[in-house]
Amino acid sequence: MTHSASDSERLLEVHDLARVEGEGALRVVVREGQVAEVALNIFEPPRFFEALLRGRRHDEAPDITARVCGICPVAYQTSACAAMEQACGVRVEGQIAALRRLLYCGEWIQSHALHIHLLHAPDFLGCQDAVGLAQIDRAAVERGLRLKRTGNLLMETVGGRAIHPVNVRLGGFHRAPTRSELAALRPHLEQAVEDAAATISWVAKFDFPNLEQDYLFVSLLGDGLYPIEGGRVGTSHGWDLSVEEFEPLLVEDHVERSTALHARLEGRDPYLTGPLARYALNSQRLPDEVRRAASAAGLGAVCRNPFQSIVVRAVELLYACQEALRLIEAYQPPEPPAVEVPPRAGAGTGGSEAPRGLLLHRYEIDAEGIIRAARLVPPTSQNQLSIEADLRRVVEDSLQLPDPELTWRCEQTVRNYDPCISCAAHFLEVSVEREA
Amino acid sequence: MSGILVAGVGNRDRRDDGAGPEVARRAALRLMPGSESLRFLEVPEALDLLDLWSDSQLCLVVDAVRTGAAPGTVHSLDLGARPPSWTRGGSTHGLGVAEALLLAQQLGRAPDRVLLLGIEGGEFGQGVGLSPEVERAVNPAADRVWELLGELLPCA
Numbered sequence: 001m002t003h004s005a006s007d008s009e010r011l012l013e014v015h016d017l018a019r020v021e022g023e024g025a026l027r028v029v030v031r032e033g034q035v036a037e038v039a040l041n042i043f044e045p046p047r048f049f050e051a052l053l054r055g056r057r058h059d060e061a062p063d064i065t066a067r068v069c070g071i072c073p074v075a076y077q078t079s080a081c082a083a084m085e086q087a088c089g090v091r092v093e094g095q096i097a098a099l100r101r102l103l104y105c106g107e108w109i110q111s112h113a114l115h116i117h118l119l120h121a122p123d124f125l126g127c128q129d130a131v132g133l134a135q136i137d138r139a140a141v142e143r144g145l146r147l148k149r150t151g152n153l154l155m156e157t158v159g160g161r162a163i164h165p166v167n168v169r170l171g172g173f174h175r176a177p178t179r180s181e182l183a184a185l186r187p188h189l190e191q192a193v194e195d196a197a198a199t200i201s202w203v204a205k206f207d208f209p210n211l212e213q214d215y216l217f218v219s220l221l222g223d224g225l226y227p228i229e230g231g232r233v234g235t236s237h238g239w240d241l242s243v244e245e246f247e248p249l250l251v252e253d254h255v256e257r258s259t260a261l262h263a264r265l266e267g268r269d270p271y272l273t274g275p276l277a278r279y280a281l282n283s284q285r286l287p288d289e290v291r292r293a294a295s296a297a298g299l300g301a302v303c304r305n306p307f308q309s310i311v312v313r314a315v316e317l318l319y320a321c322q323e324a325l326r327l328i329e330a331y332q333p334p335e336p337p338a339v340e341v342p343p344r345a346g347a348g349t350g351g352s353e354a355p356r357g358l359l360l361h362r363y364e365i366d367a368e369g370i371i372r373a374a375r376l377v378p379p380t381s382q383n384q385l386s387i388e389a390d391l392r393r394v395v396e397d398s399l400q401l402p403d404p405e406l407t408w409r410c411e412q413t414v415r416n417y418d419p420c421i422s423c424a425a426h427f428l429e430v431s432v433e434r435e436a
Numbered sequence: 437m438s439g440i441l442v443a444g445v446g447n448r449d450r451r452d453d454g455a456g457p458e459v460a461r462r463a464a465l466r467l468m469p470g471s472e473s474l475r476f477l478e479v480p481e482a483l484d485l486l487d488l489w490s491d492s493q494l495c496l497v498v499d500a501v502r503t504g505a506a507p508g509t510v511h512s513l514d515l516g517a518r519p520p521s522w523t524r525g526g527s528t529h530g531l532g533v534a535e536a537l538l539l540a541q542q543l544g545r546a547p548d549r550v551l552l553l554g555i556e557g558g559e560f561g562q563g564v565g566l567s568p569e570v571e572r573a574v575n576p577a578a579d580r581v582w583e584l585l586g587e588l589l590p591c592a
Contacts, residue, residue: 131539138542141543162480163447163480
């Protein structure tokens, strides 16, 4: 909905912004040709879960936190397991760890395929939504759905089901899939590799607004591999820390206008997590074939244009498909499928790379394994300040655009982040005010 | 393509959003053995309907809705070629039943006919369990599922 409030004040409102996950509101005020205010207000369900977790058993954390989000349940399960296992002094390695990475590849494939093809690409091609995209490029939509289906299939095979996998437990899995069960996925993944390569070529041809941001990148660092299910924390200003060293440096502030918390490093510096950060700090860990595809798509070793995050996601999509094939090839069913994680009093921190960025969990448990404190820091909370900074630049650079186009560009800027605000989308209101 | 699909769409972890799966589950309890042409499924994401529709001739979608009516109100309508605007959104990333149907139509994989049985929800926050008003509507809605199936398939 768009209307002018008066000659001296222009007000644009778009209700029910589609193609984002969760609830929130965006307000932009332009006064005398200058951006006076940019505020992204969102609701943050994990606060509720942190209270819910207190008093529960340590082995319930993966299943409870998986329900924070229907889009990235594996991320929540993996970070919860890592934190609890560290608290209990247990290290999970070998084929169990590989199986976790394989399950996580499924989540990356389905999440990235959905966002690229059905949620983000319409912005670049002048389409209202995926239905409009299907009218002009049916093959692209079919390819996206095929990729998403393969991700779902992988999650079902390893995790028991595609939404909120039920096969994950502390120390590993309730049941390990057989080699033949995983081998049955190979043709789907081979097709997915082909599809993902086509997706990179497709998105590389989009027109990207010219915007370079001087982000402070934060991402896990892979131990020889591109980071997915764990690793140390790196930053573009040179930090290389364990997740437990990093976690207390991540300070969240409550902002009065929002129920969400805003994260800053050492309470001072806004930063970016997600595909651009992962890629900037780990592109050298990608296999040669994937790096060549990234290079052919116009990416250097670092990408600072948030609109090109769709290209980076496509590169990560190809990587996840290839990595899943590699893991399946090397798979030997672990016996037993999980190591025991007996409780002991202590604290543990775990981090993993959700499709949209770093997800940290920290727990304190007592000797009986009862959770005494919990902290969940989701990527969208960490990225809020960067989203607002991007919006400010986008509006400043695009003031000449008529209100509908400017509002559209603002929505697209939010979608660059694939924000995952909660597990059931209702609406994100966008309002842009201009005052003379 | 053959058969009738009854799809209970929704997330049981978001209170009344679980109305669709619960109504479909209870309606399925009355399914007689040997009804191969009739399937009842719980569908967490509306987008998953696209794959399920590829071998369904008719589909009855049971889903929580928000129209402003009293919680527990049961609506039924034929979605037809242009689903009404209130059937849009309300699911993962705003991709609801209407969007799935429009996309399926565009891709040539929509069933011949899609009916929607909507249960007006009141609470969509985090947590398991329907609100009392919606819980009271579940059995009448399951009855309505079978009434509609009777109209679609006289022998059902």
